[in-house]
Amino acid sequence: MLIDRRLGIFLAGLFVLVVVVPAGNLWLAGQPVPTYLVALIGKYLCYALLAVALDLVWGFCGILSLGHGAFFALGGYAMGMYLMREIGDRGVYANPTLPDFMVFIGWKQLPWYWWGFDHFWFAASMVLLVPGALAFVFGWFTFRSRVAGVYLSIITQAMTYALMLAFFRNEMGFGGNNGLTDFKDVLGYDLGGGGTKVGLMVLSAVALAAGLLLARAITVSRLGKVLVCLRDAESRTRFLGYRVEHYKLFIFTVSAMMAGVAGALYVPQVGIINPSEFSPANSIEIVIWVALGGRGTLVGAALGAILVALAKTLLTGWLPEVWLFALGAMFVLVTIGLPTGVLGALEGGLARTRRAPEPAEREA
Amino acid sequence: MSAPHPIGGLPTEALPQLYLDGVSRAFDGFKAINNLSLVIDKGELRAVIGPNGAGKTTMMDIITGKTRPDTGQVLWEQSVDLTKLDEADTARLGIGRKFQKPTVFESHTVEDNLALALKADRSPWATLFHRTTAAETARIDELLGLIRLGNLRDWMAGSLSHGQKQWLEIGMLLAQDPQLLLIDEPAAGMTDAETMWTADLLKSIAGERSVIVVEHDMEFVRALDCKVTVLHQGSVLAEGRLETVSAMPEVIEVYLGR
Numbered sequence: 080m081l082i083d084r085r086l087g088i089f090l091a092g093l094f095v096l097v098v099v100v101p102a103g104n105l106w107l108a109g110q111p112v113p114t115y116l117v118a119l120i121g122k123y124l125c126y127a128l129l130a131v132a133l134d135l136v137w138g139f140c141g142i143l144s145l146g147h148g149a150f151f152a153l154g155g156y157a158m159g160m161y162l163m164r165e166i167g168d169r170g171v172y173a174n175p176t177l178p179d180f181m182v183f184i185g186w187k188q189l190p191w192y193w194w195g196f197d198h199f200w201f202a203a204s205m206v207l208l209v210p211g212a213l214a215f216v217f218g219w220f221t222f223r224s225r226v227a228g229v230y231l232s233i234i235t236q237a238m239t240y241a242l243m244l245a246f247f248r249n250e251m252g253f254g255g256n257n258g259l260t261d262f263k264d265v266l267g268y269d270l271g272g273g274g275t276k277v278g279l280m281v282l283s284a285v286a287l288a289a290g291l292l293l294a295r296a297i298t299v300s301r302l303g304k305v306l307v308c309l310r311d312a313e314s315r316t317r318f319l320g321y322r323v324e325h326y327k328l329f330i331f332t333v334s335a336m337m338a339g340v341a342g343a344l345y346v347p348q349v350g351i352i353n354p355s356e357f358s359p360a361n362s363i364e365i366v367i368w369v370a371l372g373g374r375g376t377l378v379g380a381a382l383g384a385i386l387v388a389l390a391k392t393l394l395t396g397w398l399p400e401v402w403l404f405a406l407g408a409m410f411v412l413v414t415i416g417l418p419t420g421v422l423g424a425l426e427g428g429l430a431r432t433r434r435a436p437e438p439a440e441r442e443a
Numbered sequence: 444m445s446a447p448h449p450i451g452g453l454p455t456e457a458l459p460q461l462y463l464d465g466v467s468r469a470f471d472g473f474k475a476i477n478n479l480s481l482v483i484d485k486g487e488l489r490a491v492i493g494p495n496g497a498g499k500t501t502m503m504d505i506i507t508g509k510t511r512p513d514t515g516q517v518l519w520e521q522s523v524d525l526t527k528l529d530e531a532d533t534a535r536l537g538i539g540r541k542f543q544k545p546t547v548f549e550s551h552t553v554e555d556n557l558a559l560a561l562k563a564d565r566s567p568w569a570t571l572f573h574r575t576t577a578a579e580t581a582r583i584d585e586l587l588g589l590i591r592l593g594n595l596r597d598w599m600a601g602s603l604s605h606g607q608k609q610w611l612e613i614g615m616l617l618a619q620d621p622q623l624l625l626i627d628e629p630a631a632g633m634t635d636a637e638t639m640w641t642a643d644l645l646k647s648i649a650g651e652r653s654v655i656v657v658e659h660d661m662e663f664v665r666a667l668d669c670k671v672t673v674l675h676q677g678s679v680l681a682e683g684r685l686e687t688v689s690a691m692p693e694v695i696e697v698y699l700g701r
């Protein structure tokens with residue numbers, strides 16, 4: 080069944096959010112939902128989509144990617160490039176074609192890889208294509224040479240680290256250290272306006288719902304069952320005639336594209352994208368979201384991302400210096416105390432996890 | 444799947460299904476397989492015995508493309524060079540393999556285990572849009588009956604007993620509709636009655652398909668009632684009926700000399 084109970088409940092929750100938040104921000108008297116909260120919720124929803132993307136490869140296929148933040152960041156940069164071009168001559172240097180940072184480092188013309196980003200449709204396709212292509216090429220080499228387990232995790236981590244170093248360089252043409260920022264509007268809508276913020280938040284909710292449905296459709300299909308086969312018994316799967324590397328490549332690429340979409344929606348809501356999004360710690364945090372929420376459940380991953388992000392917002396407000404310790408402690412406690420994650424514990428509390436009956440006496 | 448290859452005017456039945464000649468494979472200088480030659484006819488049931496470390500599993504690794512031999516020839520139906528293929532290729536060609544340690548997909552149901560093994564297009568695209576057909580369900584029913592797991596079809600495979608997993612794995616092999624089955628130690632962990640029943644099952648499979656069975660349990664091998672190959676230090680020590688080979692001094696020495 081495509082929409083099971085847990086997904087149904089979660090989607091219903093998202094729907095309520097999509098109704099309540101815009102109403103509370105735009106139409107109700109006294110604005111019970113302040114605009115900063117709208118942007119915050121939108122940001123959480125992007126994280127949730129990113130977590131679903133990681134759960135697809137880690138939860139269902141056993142690929143522990145410690146570099147998923149890279150796909151998120153690349154999607155974010157693609158969107159950021161469009162937003163930079165949208166600024167036009169409203170920048171500090173009022174240059175109609177060159178973004179401020181390029182004028183600042185003395186560039187005279189737009190590098191070729193910035194061409195086309197003044198069109199939204201082009202940037203939107205790059206949001207999917209760039210992370211997808213990187214995942215495809217990366218997966219092509221690693222899965223074919225049967226790199227798996229810890230080695231694969233380390234290589235994914237190295238990938239995002241290398242990208243971070245590259246994007247830090249001014250000569251790369253992506254704004255170096257500062258990244259891309261000072262965006263003005265998206266598709267003509269003022270990014271500072273409350274209406275735009277609400278629109279982006281609703282779009283994030285729709286993207287999360289679509290991502291969950293897509294992920295669910297994949298995992299309940301026979302292909303999804305094959306993914307679980309190769310997660311649990313890769314060799315057995317090969318000996319049944321399945322080309323394991325093709326399956327990994329498929330799901331890794333789909334997942335990377337989903338992460339790219341999350342990044343693209345994230346950037347206009349936070350107003351900046353810089354190389355720190357590539358930092359290895361970010362990618363590890365995604366893993367924590369998924370583990371905490373419940374690996375291999377999709378909805379759990381989304382829930383985990385939202386809960387941790389919420390805790391982070393609250394804790395960094397009250398006690399910024401303990402946040403990292405709190406995150407570590409949460410992770411340790413959940414892995415020890417709630418092996419099936421928060422979602423598993425929630426559902427287990429409602430009904431004892433159904434177990435297979437004891438083997439019956441076999442006829443001799 | 445396998446079209447007959449009428450080479451040299453021989454009748455099809457006389458063609459070997461599998462042909463190994465002078466195969467060797469060393470691991471860090473240690474020859475796990477040493478100049479091994481073996482011919483399996485179409486439809487033949489063959490038992491392979493030998494002490495621990497004789498190279499039985501490694502032989503299966505070589506046939507299925509998991510391990511590449513250093514030297515020697517491995518031919519399928521006298522035409523396909525198996526040393527050039529990998530596990531998925533050999534599976535698609537028609538070689539099914541049961542592992543020494545029974546391996547089924549523990550977090551799938553018994554039914555799904557069989558469904559995933561059914562002969563079909565294995566590409567991601569095909570599996571993504573796959574819809575179960577009535578013919579597939581009928582075939583699964585048939586297999587469930589054959590391996591006697593009919594009343595457990597909705598069970599998680601992980602909750603099966605050791606013996607049931609062995610049968611399920613054999614059922615998965617049959618679902619692939621292979622020409623050759625390689626069965627590594629099927630009787631391990633089975634009661635005497637189960638062992639005998641498994642021997643009957645394998646005997647009923649042979650004939651239509653070729654079967655190679657590796658087993659330590661001599662009662663089981665006796666029940667198979669077929670030609671036996673004794674492997675020792677990576678090569679064939681003796682070949683013949685079980686009564687004949689077990690009376691040979693060199694075989695007795697290998698088994699008692701340990």
Ligand SMILES: Nc1ncnc2c1ncn2[C@@H]1O[C@H](COP(=O)(O)OP(=O)(O)OP(=O)(O)O)[C@@H](O)[C@H]1O
Nearest residue numbers: 470471475493494495496497498499500501502543
């Ligand atoms: N991949 C490998 N790397 C190193 N040594 C190996 C490898 N595979 C097999 N061997 C060695 O080759 C020898 C033969 O092993 P193999 O598993 O084929 O024996 P076997 O006849 O199946 O034994 P058993 O009855 O215990 O299953 C053993 O000494 C084993 O250690």
Ligand SMILES: [Mg+2]
Nearest residue numbers: 499500501543
């Ligand atoms: Mg063995």
